Each structure stands twice: as structure tokens, then as C-alpha cells.
Amino acid sequence: MxxxxxxxxxxxxxxxxxxxxxxxxxxxxxxxxxxxxxxxxxxxxRAQPGEPAAHAGEVTLRQPGRLLFRNLAWGPQRDRVSAVPLTATSGPRTSAPRDCLRFHAAAGTGVCLRATGGVVPGHEAVLLDARLRPVRAFPVPGTPTRARVSPSGRLVAWTVFVSGDSYAGGAFSTRTAVYDTRGGTLHSDLERFAVLKDGRRHRAADHNFWGVTFAADDSRFYATLATGGRTYLVAGDLASRTMRTLRENVECPSLSPDGTRVAFKKRVAGASADAPWRLHVLDLRTGRESALAERRSVDDQALWLDDRTLLYALPGDFGADLWSTPTAGGGAPRMAVRSAASPAVTG
Known part of the structure; x- marks a missing residue:
């Protein structure tokens, strides 16, 4: 049934x-x-038609006359630290087995900000030796955005977004650290340094710092401070753990090789809120600033290729391209390296 x-x-x-x-x-x-x-x-x-050729090989920080960068050309070497001769920047590039989101190097020391795997993905700052081998790693509490090594290779700085992911708006928070490779001292957060504004101690809960650039003496540095809806160029001293404001409306400073000028991005009146910046150069001795020939909005910490030329990234077909422009204010921008970002020059 x-x-x-x-x-x-x-x-x-x-x-x-x-x-x-x-x-x-x-x-x-x-x-x-x-x-x-x-x-x-x-x-x-798969390499894309017309993209620069890249092949695996040895890349070191001791080869003079080389331009290193994060390779953004599609193919097996994408995101890897790559190198080309300064005399042939449009030619084939050699790529090391080192993936980075942000990269910089000087005097045989490198820093690579990269993603980490695991059950809970994260990011870390990895110190590299002259053969791009990891020396030490530091977990970082956010998304990588800036990295710099001092001219001597002794000091290393990095910045991450703790919240938000763009400098264009005001809703973001950063964390910037500086590490002394010789003494082993880690300044894990520049917000712990004392800030002097107009000669007085300035305290605020909204202090954010980014874009460190080092002087040759391995003590002084410059950076951006954001507070109260404004940005400032600050001069810092690692020994005294202090910073003082120098000038308003300065972001992502980059100190010239001779230490007399700072390249930076400046918000200009009438520009789009999503693309508000124009590259300028400030003479630290006279206080005179000059707008550069590049009129497109540059959201990058420019690099001094030499005393006369800046390198910087602009959006490109495969992520970003490196462009150059004269530091004296004349001339015209030109494409330097396709499908590349985070440049560094070996001396």
C-alpha cells in the first residue's frame, strides 16, 4: 500500500x-x-599588442644608469620590479621576481609595499637589499600609497590609507612610518611627533601625514600634513621628533638632489574636485613657487630624475604611464615609460 x-x-x-x-x-x-x-x-x-616587452632576469640596485619601476605591462611580469637603461627607457625591460604595489630604492636599499596572502589578506612593507632580496618585513594597517628611501639608503618611509583610498576628497586617514636601517629604530606613526604651527604646538585629532622625502643628512625630512581641511608642507627632524609647518597647499613633496627645491602637487582654483592638482616647484631659499608645464592633474609623489627633470605617473591604458616634465617651468611634458609606476633611479 x-x-x-x-x-x-x-x-x-x-x-x-x-x-x-x-x-x-x-x-x-x-x-x-x-x-x-x-x-x-x-x-x-597574455602580453597585449603594442605593450613593452618584459622578460625575467636579474635586477639589482647596484647597476648604475638604470630606471627601476613597477611594471604594469600585461603579461607574466606584470607588477614586478623591472629595469631599463636610462638611455633606452622605451626598450625591453628586465623583471625581477618581486611583486610590489609601491616601490622605491636608493643607494642599494629598496622598499616594496605589497599584498600578503592567507586567510585574512593584508599588506606589508618589505625592506630589500641590493639584489632585491627581502631583509625585513613590517605589517602595515592599510592600503599602500607612498614609499621613499633616503639618498644614502639608510632611512625608509611608507604611507598607507587606513580608511578611504583617495587624496582628492577629505574622507581618508593615513598612517606614515619611518625606519632607520642602521639603528633599527622604527617610528611607526608620524602622528606621535610634535607639530609646531606658527611657532606654537599644534594638537588636533585629525592630523594625517604622507609623502615623506628625505634630506641628505638622514635626519631632516619633508612631508605633507593635513588638518582642519587644509594641507601643509612640514619640515621634520627625526632626532627631536618634531615637525614645523612651512607653507600651505602643498602635497606629496619631493626634495631635489641638491636639497634646494621641492616639487609638489598643489590644488588649483577652478579644478575638478576629482582632479584638483597641478605640479609646482618651490625654491626653499626664496619661497618662490613655479607652476610646471604639465597641466593634467597629477596624483603622485614626483621623482627627480635629475636636477632638470621630474618623473611622475598618470593614468594609462594598463594602469599608469610615467611622464616627464622640466623642473624650470618651460618645455612640454612627454611620455617617458609606458605601463609603469613607482620609479627609482640607480646612481
Whole structure:
């Protein structure tokens, strides 16, 4: 005799059917996600027509006359620290097995800000030796945005976004650290330094610092301070753990090789809120500032290629391209390196 369903069996069957459908949907979603991830990985491994050629090889910080950067050309070497001769920056690039989101190097010391794997993804700052081998790693509490090494290679600085991901608006928070490779001292947060504004101690809960650039004496540095909706160029001293404001409306300073000028991005009146900056150069002795020929908004900490030329990143077809412009204010910008960011020059 066939058993008949009781009133309590029907809801149970409905729940089981719903559960089976849910499991099937989740399985389908997982399959689609896996296929898409595989497609993206395969796309990354395929070089695109017209992109610069990159091949794996040895890259060191002791080769003079080389430009190093984060390679953004699609292919197996994307995101890796790569190098080209300064005399042939558009030629094939050599890539080391070192993936970085931000990179800088000087005098045989490198810093690589990179993502970490694991169950809970994160980021870290990795110190590199002259052969780009990891020396020491520091967990960082946010998304990498700036990195700098002092001219001597002794001091290393990095900045991360703790919240927010753009300097264009005001809703962000940063954390900036400085590490002394010789003494082993880590200044984990510049917000712990004393700030002097107009000769008086300035205290505020909204202090944010970024864009450190070092002087040659391995004690003095410059950086950006944001507070009260404004930005300032600050001069800092590691020995006294102090900073003093020098000038308003200065972001991402970069000190010239001779220590007399600072390149920076400045917010200009009438510009779009999403693209508000123009590159300028400030003469620290006279206080005179000059707008540069690059009129596009540059959201980067420019690098002095030499006393006469700045390098900086602008959005490109595959992430970013490196451009150059004269520091004297004349001339015209030109493409320096396609599909590249985070430059450094070996002496």
C-alpha cells in the first residue's frame, strides 16, 4: 500500500527542495567565479599588442644608469620590479621576481609595499637589499600609497590609507612610518611627533601625514600634513621628533638632489574636485613657487630624475604611464615609460 503524505510532510519536502535549489545556485556561482578568475589570470599572462616587452632576469640596485619601476605591462611580469637603461627607457625591460604595489630604492636599499596572502589578506612593507632580496618585513594597517628611501639608503618611509583610498576628497586617514636601517629604530606613526604651527604646538585629532622625502643628512625630512581641511608642507627632524609647518597647499613633496627645491602637487582654483592638482616647484631659499608645464592633474609623489627633470605617473591604458616634465617651468611634458609606476633611479 502506498503511504500518503501527512500534513507535516509537505512543509518538510518544500524546505528540502528549497535547500537543494540553494545549493545548486551556490555551486553554479562558484563555477562561474572560478572560470572568471581563471580567465583573468590567463589574461594577465597574455602580453597585449603594442605593450613593452618584459622578460625575467636579474635586477639589482647596484647597476648604475638604470630606471627601476613597477611594471604594469600585461603579461607574466606584470607588477614586478623591472629595469631599463636610462638611455633606452622605451626598450625591453628586465623583471625581477618581486611583486610590489609601491616601490622605491636608493643607494642599494629598496622598499616594496605589497599584498600578503592567507586567510585574512593584508599588506606589508618589505625592506630589500641590493639584489632585491627581502631583509625585513613590517605589517602595515592599510592600503599602500607612498614609499621613499633616503639618498644614502639608510632611512625608509611608507604611507598607507587606513580608511578611504583617495587624496582628492577629505574622507581618508593615513598612517606614515619611518625606519632607520642602521639603528633599527622604527617610528611607526608620524602622528606621535610634535607639530609646531606658527611657532606654537599644534594638537588636533585629525592630523594625517604622507609623502615623506628625505634630506641628505638622514635626519631632516619633508612631508605633507593635513588638518582642519587644509594641507601643509612640514619640515621634520627625526632626532627631536618634531615637525614645523612651512607653507600651505602643498602635497606629496619631493626634495631635489641638491636639497634646494621641492616639487609638489598643489590644488588649483577652478579644478575638478576629482582632479584638483597641478605640479609646482618651490625654491626653499626664496619661497618662490613655479607652476610646471604639465597641466593634467597629477596624483603622485614626483621623482627627480635629475636636477632638470621630474618623473611622475598618470593614468594609462594598463594602469599608469610615467611622464616627464622640466623642473624650470618651460618645455612640454612627454611620455617617458609606458605601463609603469613607482620609479627609482640607480646612481
Amino acid at each position: 502506498r503511504a500518503s503524505l501527512t500534513p507535516t510532510d509537505a512543509p518538510l519536502r518544500a524546505r528540502l527542495l528549497a535547500l537543494a535549489l540553494a545549493v545548486a545556485v551556490l555551486a553554479a556561482v562558484a563555477v562561474v567565479a572560478t572560470v572568471r578568475a581563471a580567465d583573468r589570470a590567463a589574461e594577465k599572462d
